[in-house]
Amino acid sequence: xxxxxxxxxxxxxxxxxxxxxxxxxxxxxxxxxxxxxxxxxxxxxxxxxxxxxxxxxxxxxxxxxxxxxxxxxxxxxxxxxxxxxxxxxxxxxxxxxxxxxxxxxxxxxxxxxxxxxxxxxxxxxxxxxxxxxxxxxxxxxxxxxxxxxxxxxxxxxxxxxxxxxxxxxxxxxxxxxxxxxxxxxxxxxxxxxxxxxxxxxxxxxxxxxxxxxxxxxxxxxxxxxxxxxxxxxxxxxxxxxxxxxxxxxxxxxxxxxxxxxxxxxxxxxxxxxxxxxxxxxxxxxxxxxxxxxxxxx
Amino acid sequence: xxxxxxxxxxxxxxxxxxxxxxxxxxxxxxxxxxxxxxxxxxxxxxxxxxxxxxxxxxxxxxxxxxxxxxxxxxxxxxxxxxxxxxxxxxxxxxxxxxxxxxxxxxxxxxxxxxxxxxxxxxxxxxxxxxxxxxxxxxxxxxxxxxxxxxxxxxxxxxxxxxxxxxxxxxxxxxxxxxxxxxxxxxxxxxxxxxxxxxxxxxxxxxxxxxxxxxxxxxxxxxxxxxxxxxxxxxxxxxxxxxxxxxxxxxxxxxxxxxxxxxxxxxxxxxxxxxxxxxxxxxxxxxxxxxxxxxxxxxxxxxxxxxxxxxxxxxxxxxxxxxxxxxxxxxxxxxxxxxxxxxxxxxxxxxxxxxxxxxxxxxxxxxxxxxxxxxxxxxxxxxxxxxxxxxxxxxxxxxxxxxxxxxxxxxxx
Numbered sequence: 243x244x245x246x247x248x249x250x251x252x253x254x255x256x257x258x259x260x261x262x263x264x265x266x267x268x269x270x271x272x273x274x275x276x277x278x279x280x281x282x283x284x285x286x287x288x289x290x291x292x293x294x295x296x297x298x299x300x301x302x303x304x305x306x307x308x309x310x311x312x313x314x315x316x317x318x319x320x321x322x323x324x325x326x327x328x329x330x331x332x333x334x335x336x337x338x339x340x341x342x343x344x345x346x347x348x349x350x351x352x353x354x355x356x357x358x359x360x361x362x363x364x365x366x367x368x369x370x371x372x373x374x375x376x377x378x379x380x381x382x383x384x385x386x387x388x389x390x391x392x393x394x395x396x397x398x399x400x401x402x403x404x405x406x407x408x409x410x411x412x413x414x415x416x417x418x419x420x421x422x423x424x425x426x427x428x429x430x431x432x433x434x435x436x437x438x439x440x441x442x443x444x445x446x447x448x449x450x451x452x453x454x455x456x457x458x459x460x461x462x463x464x465x466x467x468x469x470x471x472x473x474x475x476x477x478x479x480x481x482x483x484x485x486x487x488x489x490x491x492x493x494x495x496x497x498x499x500x501x502x503x504x505x506x507x508x509x510x511x512x513x514x515x516x517x518x519x520x521x522x523x524x525x526x527x528x529x530x531x532x533x534x535x536x537x538x539x
Numbered sequence: 540x541x542x543x544x545x546x547x548x549x550x551x552x553x554x555x556x557x558x559x560x561x562x563x564x565x566x567x568x569x570x571x572x573x574x575x576x577x578x579x580x581x582x583x584x585x586x587x588x589x590x591x592x593x594x595x596x597x598x599x600x601x602x603x604x605x606x607x608x609x610x611x612x613x614x615x616x617x618x619x620x621x622x623x624x625x626x627x628x629x630x631x632x633x634x635x636x637x638x639x640x641x642x643x644x645x646x647x648x649x650x651x652x653x654x655x656x657x658x659x660x661x662x663x664x665x666x667x668x669x670x671x672x673x674x675x676x677x678x679x680x681x682x683x684x685x686x687x688x689x690x691x692x693x694x695x696x697x698x699x700x701x702x703x704x705x706x707x708x709x710x711x712x713x714x715x716x717x718x719x720x721x722x723x724x725x726x727x728x729x730x731x732x733x734x735x736x737x738x739x740x741x742x743x744x745x746x747x748x749x750x751x752x753x754x755x756x757x758x759x760x761x762x763x764x765x766x767x768x769x770x771x772x773x774x775x776x777x778x779x780x781x782x783x784x785x786x787x788x789x790x791x792x793x794x795x796x797x798x799x800x801x802x803x804x805x806x807x808x809x810x811x812x813x814x815x816x817x818x819x820x821x822x823x824x825x826x827x828x829x830x831x832x833x834x835x836x837x838x839x840x841x842x843x844x845x846x847x848x849x850x851x852x853x854x855x856x857x858x859x860x861x862x863x864x865x866x867x868x869x870x871x872x873x874x875x876x877x878x879x880x881x882x883x884x885x886x887x888x889x890x891x892x893x894x895x896x897x898x899x900x901x902x903x904x905x906x907x908x909x910x911x912x913x914x915x916x917x918x919x920x921x922x923x924x925x926x927x928x929x930x931x932x933x934x935x936x937x938x939x940x941x942x943x944x945x946x947x948x949x950x951x
Contacts, residue, residue: 289916290634291616304949309942310923375782397782399931483784485725487930488923502609504919505634 277518284511292507301512311513314491317403321492322471324407325414329467330460332411333418338448340419341426351423355416362413366480369409370396396482399489406481406490413477414470418463425459426452461532472521493517563589564854566622568841569598569614571607572875574787576809580875584677587867593854596622605728615640620844622851623858628665628676628840629910635842636668642843647856648672656863658882659903661836665911674840675859677868678877681834681896682736682804682908685825686811690796691718702829703740706800707773713799720777722789722798727926729786731918733802734771734925735909739835740828741770744906750947751912760944768936768943774802775929793822802828804837808892809876818891826895834899837908838877917950 287297305311336354340347357365372378375394383391395405429452437447453460475494478484484491493513501510566588572581578599585595598621600607608631611624615635626632635641648654648663657663657676666674685703692699692709695716700706710720723729739747742763750759758764781798783789790810792798801807808824816822827833841862843855861867868879873888878896886897899905909918924946928939 289914290612291638308920308923309927483725484727485784485926485930487927489927489930499919500916503605503915505612505631505915506919509916 280511281515281518284508284515286508288507288511290505290507297508301508302516304509305512305516310488310491311493311496313488314493314496317490317492318471318474320403321407321410321474322468324404325410325471326464326467328407328411329415329418330463332415333463334422334453336415336419337422337426340423351420354419357413358417360413362410362474362476363480365409365413366477369405369412370481373405373408397486399486402482402486402490406478409481410470410474410477414467418467421459421463421466422456425456428459429455468524472517563592563594564850565594565596566851566854566858567596567598568623568625568858569600569607569611569621570625570839571600571602571604572625573599573601574809575813576874576876580871583870583874584862584867587861587864587870588858591857591861593857595858598624615844620846622846622855623841623843625839626674626842627837627910628662628674629837629908629912630665630914631910632674632842633668633914635844636673640844641673642845642852642855643671644673644675644843644859645671647859651860651863653863656881656883658880659836659900659905661905661907661911662838662840662880665907666840674842675862676838676840676880677862678872678875679834679836679838679880679900680804680806680877681826681837682732682802683739683827683834684805684807684892685800685802685828686790686793686807687800687823687825688793688796688798689821689823691716691793691799694718694796695799699823700825700829702825703737703770704830706828707770707777709799710773710777718796719780719792719798720800721774722781722783722792722801723774723778723929724781724786724789725784725926725930726786727922729789729803730925730929731922732804733774734767734921734928736802736828737770737774738764738767739833739906740830742767743831744833747906751909752907754947754950756944756948759947760940764943765936765940768940771925771928771939772936775932778929779932805876805878805892805896808890812876812890824892824895826899832899833904833906834878834896835908836905837910838880914951917946920946 283292283294284301285298286293286295287300288295340350344350360368373394373396375381375392375397380391380393383393395401395408433451433455434447437451442451473494474492475498478490478492478495482490484495494517497510497513497517499510500506500513504510568584570581572578581597581599585597588595600610604627608626611621611626612635614621615624616638620640632641653663653672654660662676662679663672666672666676685706687699687706689699691713695709695712695718697709697712700709706720713720723733735747735751738750742750746758746763746767749755750764777799781789781792783792786803786807787810789798789801790803790807791814793801794811794814794816808818811818811822818824841859843859846852846855863881865881865884868881869884869886872879873886876893878893878900879886882901886893889897909921913921921943924939924942928934
């Protein structure tokens, strides 16, 4: 009988399959199930407790008519562009400089990476003090004699998001630098030698040979930075609590505030569904190009 | 400050654990009373409850009500209810009651004649849902106070104002002397609360009720409320240099004479007391901003989740009775700086400002507060609007009023 000779596919590697059941369940129930549940309830008028009382797209209409949500989205875009561009550029430049076989490399690496050991809450508090006009940088410069010097980003609605971005860059760039450095170290010495023999200037070697070779590292880095951007919450809470006014609000804070403070689950779910949607819109085309392309090729 | 409190709370909990008589029923009580004066007030409640032979297990949650309420609610909805919990009476616990998670206290209330002893009546009304009573009010906190610093006005060389209009007129002189006329901290609820106070004071009691109780959006967008927005604009200009976040930091500006005044609830009085200031000499208080002497009857209440344990349910009843006991009411409210919920208790030791409040209460000039009239959702939208309004000098009055009317139109 063919069945006894060739056991059912389902029972091959049974141990491995049994062992992975908890993770599969977690993924299905917690991630997929939780997401589906959230999306479903975002179409209801649930207040403090979830209730299946459908109101169609009302929560979404309200969301997109709320000035605070629009400010949050705008802030996330500004913060995202700054965090992405500057942490990549600064991280790569620092890594390239460290890669020049300088002395005390370990010391520098430790110094640059150190802020990453602090949580966003601590980072936020430190920078709240540094940027406070009465105690921080502005005060120090004024005490040195420049009495008209003014630097108070956290108290100025139009630039507060940049004040938050500075703190985020200070905290996160060290990690990006380390990832880049690891990538640079992975480049074969012979490539450098070949480039030197051909008389290619160093900056050109970096730009046209090394960076294209570091593509996998860049993609990993990009995913790490992007995930950090969308979920930014604690930094804002610690630094400004969304103020002055609503000038530094971010989407994650909107979700939290409306779910728990305003006791309006439906509105919070609608906002979190929009966050998910924005991530999906970015990820899906990229994943398609990245993985779909490979299978064909 | 916070560590000091935590240590104190911890010490209190430990002490209580040892003090509890054997065989007593433990009842966990959660609340967010965490500043120095508040912790002392809670200790009075715990003492009174322990004296009944039961045992108060203190469940203080650090942070403000905004932080504590989600924790309490998720414990109740998540099937791990505490014995009793604080909420601001009004609509914060409305849905928990509707979902059948809270205990109906009507029998106890009828037995002890709560309807006769609790004053003003509106307090018990906001504990009542569908004709049944679900909470025990413990104090009255009112928002309608303007706190003024004598020192600041002396420095500026202008007489102490007697109402809001005089205060606004004195603002240029204060500014000239390098004093912030009005301190408004950056927390959203402060801006929103200040507006509500202005609405009741400048617009009057009827306007206040028409907007928040009847939710008349057309009226909220009309000329009478435009006057209130004009006053809010004055407040915004007077407050523009306040670079602090927390309400007690803003109060501290008034205490130290760096700011002329602050619109804040009567809990600010605790800060003046801790700083060793005397009412009438170092600081003055104007209830209803001196324009419309009313008091809003917001405050705190205890709710009792429905428990299966018969012993604990019994202890809940004892606690409810203890909270309304005249002796407990006096001891608790003196420490808390709030007004008692029953009119038949003696508060001789109250200071000038508290006495002013008691007199207004005795006259019956009370209004319900927004916690009782609006859902948390509408409150939050209002906070978003007014924190933006106060932080953004270029936001026009027309735009702000239009958005305000929009919130009222969709309010529930």
